[in-house]
Amino acid sequence: MKETIIQTVLNGMRAVLTENQLDLLTDVTRKALSECEITPKATEEEQRNKENVELLGAFISSKKVEGCSDKTIHYYKSSIEKLIATVKKNVCDIATNDIRCYLAEQQEQRGLSKVTIDNLRRIYSSFFSWLEDEDYITKSPVRRIHKVRTDALVKEVLTDENIEVLRDSCQELRDIAMIDLLLSTGMRVGELVKINRDDIDFQERQCVVFGKGNKEREVYFNARTKIHLKKYLEQRTDTNPALFVSLHEPHTRLTISGVEVRLRQLGKRVNLNKVHPHKFRRTLATMAIDKGMPIEQVQKMLGHVKIDTTLHYAMVNQTNVKIAHRKFLN
Template identity: 65%
Template sequence: MIINEQQMEILNQVLCSILQNKTISNYHPEYDNKILDNPKLLSLFISSKKVEGCSEKSLKYYTSTIGHLFNEIKKNVVEISTNDLRFYLANYQELKNSSKVTIDNIRRIFSSFFSWLEDENYIVKSPVRRIHKVKSGRQVKEILSDEQIETLRDNCTEIRDLALIELLSSTGMRVGELVRLNITDIDFHERECIVLGKGNCQRIVYFDARTKIHLKKYLESRADSNNALFVSLAKPHTRLTIGAIETRLKKLGIKCNIEKVHPHKFRRTLATLAIDKGMPIEQVQKLLGHMKIDTTLHYAMVNQGNVKIAHRKFIG
């Protein structure tokens, strides 16, 4: 309905009468009760992500990333603007010489946090909405060749390390999944085990006959009573951590003169090999435990060997 000038004048008089001697200001009852305190909101957000099933590693990354933002921008979250975040990201990239991938990861964390604030009605609109994904060139990531894996095997001085390499190579499981495995999780008859992946989702992974042999030899060599599948070599033989495995593989890689040997490289190698040999992408997705097939598709572009062979076959 459109009102005319006379009606507008009457409306103006009524409003002036009602609002006379009144003070108009933004009212936030939560803010008055100090519920909108930044550390409190961060704590509530982390609690919500924990309920959603985020890993402890992810929760620590969320906490440190958002906490650093609060330390740099001395404002309450309701006052943080899009430009504040843009300046922060630009300065962070310049000071830390960070890659575009790192900056986009930070942007995604901010997006998750401020979207949660919006959903919970702490803010009206997320300031990250107008900050678009940071474009970065797709890099060809390295995988381990058959010769390199064989070299790593030959240079293992401990049966535990050999069993560890075999399990990573044949299953493609994440290192976080590996460290949570117990001896009772292994089904040697079916050559499979159940792992707990991201989001507390369970899935079955499979290993080959070679892995079965080395795993059995390793377990037979142990004299401890720890239920963990992989334990430290020294007493009291505690469960191996992610850091311990990463350090061990890194040292082994240096010894073999192989660059960047880490657990995820075995996972990437298995995925690439499966795709190159014609395994349907949906099955590779299931094997790796990816929620989205787009994540699995990244592995299809790792190895260019199949492209080279196809080019020679069909084009010359």
Template identity: 55%
Template sequence: MEEKIVAVLNEMSEYLSIAQMKKLQEVIIKTFAENEVAKTDIPNEEFLKMFLAAKRIEGCSERTIEYYQATVTHLLSKIETNVRKVTTEEIREYLSEYQKWNNCSNVTVDNIRRNISSFFSWLEEEDYILKSPMRRIHKIKTKTVVKNVISDEDIEKLRDNCKEKRDLAIIDLLYSTGIRVGELVNLNIDDVDFEGRECVVYGKGDKERRVYFDAKAKIHLKEYIENRTDSNKALFVTLDAPYDRLKISGVEIRLRELGRKLNLTRIHPHKFRRSMATRAIDKGMPIEQVQKILGHSQIDTTMQYAMVNQSNVKTAHQRYMS
């Protein structure tokens, strides 16, 4: 701060008299001193509240905001220092202890690191701190794990064992569009164009995009809607009265239960998204088009979802190298 004041005074010295310079210096020091006192008086909880409000304005989902809140609240419960004075060493120690307390993987700890980094970056951008203590805490190295996708055979097993038309429609829509579960539960019946086999979804940051579904999804969606007796505008509702809009947790629990009943490994909504991306690329869809369908702003993110099928790699090797 002192360096900035000196820079301002040096810049103005050739335009002002000595008396004017003294007055300018007095005003600047007094003003900044008042600001510093005001900022120091702000409790950690208030900083967190302002940060979460900023994230809401940016368009973050409530789920993401809850994750931010839980992560930063836990940090603040372990570090008594005012956030404006937290050091890099304190956060390094916290992350190390966090891993011991929870016996968690490097992937989990790195997610915690990213959330904390977002909080301190916001403090820096808003001029509450001069420099984020997270700058010297770099990404934690993690093993690159090739995540499994749902095979065509397992998709058929899931379809065949659905007792409810709603669940069958959910599976087909997730598998053919690759939409996020949050986008799925926010869909209304009016968002679906059956003639064009497409629908409009609102992704992260409320970004609108158009996604497309196949003939199976169309048939099962129409059957489900035609058999409904409620008047809810939501595309997917609970099975029992009062037929409220289905929640994310409702979809997750339903798919997990169905997967366990069939002894399938970790069936959850996001796995359908990854499976769709992998299948599309395996069938020759350009990665840029897959990126657009999934709603990714960075193509690197799409590449992480689309794990190339190993059997296709073997076939390509035999074709080009044999």
């Protein structure tokens, strides 16, 4: 690069300088450039990519400070990166129609559900609102993109019979203890795998878990869970502090995927489809509502910040609606 610059200078001065003067100019120029670090001028695309990476990095840092989980951070980052790569503009120049077209293409080409499309819309809304708050843009282009209307589907819960069949199918004390703990506390699977043995208070039948955003809360379990947990821990021979570990050596702490796979296997064993940790959480919420627990207490039990989230989990039994109608309105 430096030699190219020197040659360009010499070619420009060759008509007015002698050979000796050109040689002197070469030496002087070469010496002057030796103190410099020369890099090629970035293309427009390279400059745009650099600016986009810096802005996205700053946004992700703000989300980390807010306490978002690693999983959420990854979802935000990958979703925004895909938008930027497709639109090929500086993020500050992205318009409403760019985002609308991108979401429409994603829905059509990849067959994404309305729920997923609305999740993407919320992510982009968060990103561009942050750009607006930080004065990078005047107005978020997502403001004019309204919430996607989704079908209100009543999600399945486990019946009393399902639960008993699952319990009966368990051949390991660990599995029945895990099922009982999920069902009686309604904790998230991410909370379950973080629990240590010392976190369990058998006297009060409670334990402390760390939920989304690393928020701490107490959860409570029933007498049946206490009995099965004690039996499971008493037969353990390993020294791992984790509450739930793998069945075989070296008895490592169970992961989220490990719990999900195990529950799916237990479900298939008794011909129950879609048995996953979250279904136990939804089942507990529905049972609590059906038995008359105030929604505010269900919200606290599940660790929800907004009560609207709790209402999504707790689908009230239609039979109870019928009974309540006869009781209060007939």
